[in-house]
Each structure stands twice: as C-alpha cells, then as structure tokens.
Amino acid sequence: SSEAAVTDINGQLGSGLVHIRNPHLDLMSEDILYHFGLGTKTHDLPAMFSDVKFVCVGGSANRMKAFALFIHKELGYGSDQNNIADICAGTDRYCMFKAGPVLAISHGMGIPSISIMLHELIKLLHHANCRDVVIIRIGTSGGIGMRPGTVIITDTAVDAFFRPQFELTVLDKVVIRSTELDKELIQELLLCSQEISQFNTIVGHTMCTYDFYEGQGRLDGALCSFSSQDKFDYLMRACSAGVRNIEMESSVFAAMCRLCGLKAAVVCVTLLDRLQGDQINIPHDVLADYQLRPQILIAAFIKKHLGLN
Ligand code: R2B
Ligand code: URA
Secondary structure (H helix, E strand, C coil): CCHHHHHHHHCCCCCCCCCCCCCCHHHHCCEEHHHHHHEECCHHHHHHCCCCCCCEEEECCCHHHHHHHHHHCCCCCCCCCHHCCCCCCCCCCCCCEEEECCCEEEEECCCCHHHHHHHHHHHHHHHHCCCCCEEEEEEEEEEECCCCCCEEEEEEEEECCCCCCEEECCCEEEEEEEEECCHHHHHHHHHHHHHHHHEEEEEEEEEEEECCHHHHHCCCCCCCCHHHHHHHHHHHHHCCCCCEEEEECCCHHHHHHHHCCCEEEEEEEEEEEEECCCCCCCHHHHHHHHHHHHHHHHHHHHHCCCCCC
C-alpha cells in the first residue's frame, strides 16, 4: 500500500523512535492525551516515560494491575502494592502502571476502544522520546479446535472474511491496512514458551471481530439469525484458513503498531473451544489460571531481555 512506502518525516526511521505519521502534530503547541488524563504541558512525559522498553496491553483494568504487580515482583522491585499507582488516575477510561522499563495499560473491549488508547499511547511514546519499544497484547480468546488454556501467538490477524487486513473508514473512504506481525518476535516468544514449558503454546492466525456474539458466530446472544450448522460451517472454514482463535482487538493493534514502527505481538489464551460450545462456563479458579498464562510468558520474555534469567 502507499502507506507502507514510508516517508521519513522527522528522521524517525532506523532510530528506534516511534514513527508518527501525522504532519499536523508538530504544529500543535500542546497535546492533551485526553483519555489518559495526561498532556505535554501538564506532565513531563520524557521524565515519566523515556526509559520504557516494554509495553503490555490487555482488556481489563484489574488484570493489567495484577500484571503490573506481578512484573514488579518478577523484576525484583518488591511486592508492595503501594508501589504501584495508576498513572491515569485522572480518568477512568484506561488505567496505566509502570514497573521500571515495563508499562502496563488496559484497553477495554473492542477495536474502537483499543484504537483510541493506541493513538494516545503511540503519541505518549513519541513525546517521551522512547526508543526500541516492544509492545505486546496479552488477552483472552475463543479457540477453534484448541484445548482450552492453549496460548496462541498470533502470526497474522485476519478479519471476519479471513483476510489479513484491517479496514477503517477515514472521512468517507475505506483505508485498508496490513495486519502482519513481527516474525522475529513471534519466534522469540515461542522459544520462551518452550523454555518455561508450563502450558501448550502455538502460533496461528487470530480472527478479530466487531462483536462477541453474532460477530463470532455465537448461538447464545440476544440476536441470532443463523443455524447451528451455519455456525459450525463458518468456524470450520475459519479453521481451514488457519484461524486458531477469535478475539476483538488484534487487527487494529497489528495495523497501527506496524505503521508506527513498533515491534508488536499478540498473545492470547483460549478460554473455550468454539467447536464445543459458546458459553464460558469454566470455574473461576481455572479462568484465573488461564489468564495468567500470557502474563507468565511475557514476564519470562522481558526477564530474558533484561538478562534476569
Ligand atoms: C477478548 O475478550 C474480550 C471479550 O470477552 C475481548 O476484549 C477480547 O478481545
Ligand atoms: N474473548 C473473545 O473475544 N471471544 C471468546 O470466545 C472468548 C474471549
């Protein structure tokens, strides 16, 4: 695409800096990151964030706080809860925690929610002059033919037609962006999972949808206009196209990070096998255990990079 033919606006290429692809941004005297409750005039963003090297994002605020506490402890900063404060306390849209070089942020559910967060996060990394940042989405998903609890590292996010692209309407034109993810990072994460060897991890396509119910072929929503056979056929076609799990943010995440030069990965655990059912009825402790799996993998990856294991 024409967007892939990068023009080096501010000498950002090859520098490890984030590529901001918006010529208007430099003309602004102040930038308010409204949904974070942060701004370039009200906060010293370089002082707060210039040492960030790993950004971990996930849907739920509580899960990201738990991850921040976990990584804080894993990196040897102690387990005192009081040491970890929500940097976005001025807003309840997203929450953000920092543990040394690791930033943990919640993004809510769905493409619109994560995309707002990513615009502001990428500008934050730019304003703070962060370099060589790796960003990872840790999340939950529905598997297709996978044993529940399997961790899937996404190679390509695909849409509901199994196409490796993200479509966004900009003004009144449809813009199409690639959703391919960093191959090197995928292999590194896969190796990490083999080293820790605590759960089954595979690499595959992730289908990203605009809805949890009808949009994911569920029969248990408030609306459903297809038969059980239609659902099964669709999921089988997805599976044949290489889709191993379904969630709701990977496509825009992959597309935006790719264009802005951020090394990005998506690591989601499957909570159920969609060929077996639609309702998530696993016990609370099993759910908690599954949700920890992507966190354990990412913690091992970060510690390895920091030379801590
Ligand atoms: C996975 O889980 C959420 C829906 O339950 C959604 O944010 C996603 O991608
Ligand atoms: N998240 C989803 O988006 N789908 C599922 O089936 C489970 C978690």
